[in-house]
Amino acid sequence: MPSEMQGTAQRAPLFDMFAPATYEEWRAAAEKTLKGVPFEKRLITKTYEQILLQPIYNAADIAELPHTGSLPGFAPFVRDTRVLGPVLERWQVAQELPYPTADEANQAAQADVPRGLTTLNLPLDQATQHGLDPDAAAPAQVGTGGLSLATLADARRLLAQLDLNRLALLVNAGAQAMPVAALLVTAAEAQGVTPDRLHGCLGADPLGALAASGALPASLDRCYDLLAEWTRWAMAHAPRLRTIVVSTHVYHNSGAHAAQELACALATGVAYLRALQERGLSVNEIAPRIQFTCSVGSQFFLEVARLRAARMLWARVVAAFDGDETAQQMHLHARTSAWTKTRYDVYNNMLRATGEAMAAVMGGAQSIHISHFDEAWGLPDEFSRRIARNLHVILQEECNFFRLIDPPGGSWAVEKLTDEIAAKAWELFQAIERQGGMAAALQAGMPQAAIAATRAERFAAIAQRREVIVGVNMYPNLSEKLPEVRQIDHVQLHAARAVDLRHAREMRSEEAAKAALVELSHQRTMAATLAAVQAGATMGELSGALAAADSAAPQVELLPAHRAAEQFEALRATADAYTTRTGRRPAVFLANMGPISQHKARADFSTGFFAAGGFAVISNDGFATTEEAAAAALASGAEIVTICSTDETYPDIVPALTHAIKAQRPEVTVVLAGYPTDLIDMYRAAGVDEFIHLRANCYETLARLQRLKGVAE
Incomplete structure (x- = not known):
């Protein structure tokens, strides 16, 4: 092309032959x-956050938003806390290793580190998080939720042959970090x-522990004292x-929407800033040592916006405490949602986790756990760990997501949603502050009630199938083969751990251990905790000494963990149990009337x-006639018959067909597919028992039919 033509082509506006359309025209x-x-x-879709999700956004929607002019690495950090985002510092592959024993967790870590794992993410079991030795805990608490850690020998087996110079830690110790930290620090030092x-992070979250369990092993003031000591x-x-x-996993898994989850995070962070400031630390010492961890759900654009909003709001909070720009930078770990994972059609969980992981990456999370597809059933095996871990590698190496800094930045939809999520979360955060802060709000049951209302709204939408869960409330596969389940035998594990504890106590000097624990109960310092560990003190003994001479521990209404699919999964499990018990699956016969074009839509729906x-x-x-349909229905032996045709043909079909069936078998339940409003009373009088339609509560209808037909014992 001649140079003068190249210049003309370069100067000409692209698509200048098309007149721009306005929003009004669209x-x-x-x-x-x-x-x-x-x-x-x-x-227009109203979300659980009460945000009106528009089908299209344009430049006018974000023209007045102040954060859109910001850049990565600069306040308010909406685009990233790092100037180069993930380009030079990729997100950490922080896969949870939820195994109950140190040996199992260590074996999984050794297998996974050469294959991409970069962070040792260790969930702890309920006994450890409550500061109990396994032999003093109920069997159900041992191994539930993760690792049983009680002795220095446990910690040494856990960390054996793992290079902690390179491998980051991610451990949420619950209400108190010092016992767990002392065990792990001592074991690490033994390895040089x-x-x-x-x-990485080895921290405590007293308010999160209080929300999850409803109680603490010590008073909140004592937990804050110990948190300040550990931080110093x-x-x-x-x-x-x-x-x-x-x-915020506890809030997310209880059904909270994105704004509620973010508001609880902000309120909890503020509570820790205040508590540790009262104990002599400055905001610039406290804030950089806070690790935020959140769950990422299935609403892709909202979740991306929520993570961006979280950084922006936290920067605002820390700035209000006179924190510098370094202190304003949020450290963010994300895990794909446990709420969205299902027990049926489990391989769909791989797809759910992919979308959620992409949202976490796009939102700028610095470390990520991607759920194992069989998470809802129990412990992962090597295959499910591999698939989840490889998803990180694919997103990094094949999709090249790490090469872009804040890729959604500038998107009219994402920027507008970032602002709207931030506004909703800030409003809820301020309401918690007016209650007296997060601890007072939990004591009053405020977040519990709000999240319970959201959970009820979610379950209602799922029950009516306005919210779809593929493979569960829509498109189920009754012939699927369920995965092999790796569940924990808590009684056996409890007994084995009791033996471990007895052996550990036999190997120590009882006099030295007792003296170290007495000293710890007086000093309550990290140095004294380390000395007690060296003397052979156990998790329960350390926690007990640290809680000595304490005031009453708080108790609140706990936030129960749920999953979106659990109601329908219970129905499926009940039907499966009936099938095992009787040798046949509960059946529904479709009385399809007329040609395929007449009945197919409602037959497929039914x-x-x-x-x-x-x-x-x-x-x-x-069937061409009601007599044929009735004969086939009765011959099938089904306890439920559903009539499928059109509203126009029902007046001639329904009374005659229902009478023919019930005259022979009055116990048969007759269901009509559809809801012809003007004729409902007539059809009920004719013997129709149920109506199923788009607005029906699918879960309640099915549960009622299971009870009626003896499927549910």
């Missing part, structure tokens, strides 16, 4: 396409790794460790409706 075209259906009803080489010690001896955790409850559906190509 909306008029959209409304025409909808053919009379209201725009707001069809195209000094505390100053440890990096780490500042001097382990400066690369973050010591404070703000985890098949999916009943399959969600574990019912086998007996279908056919349709």
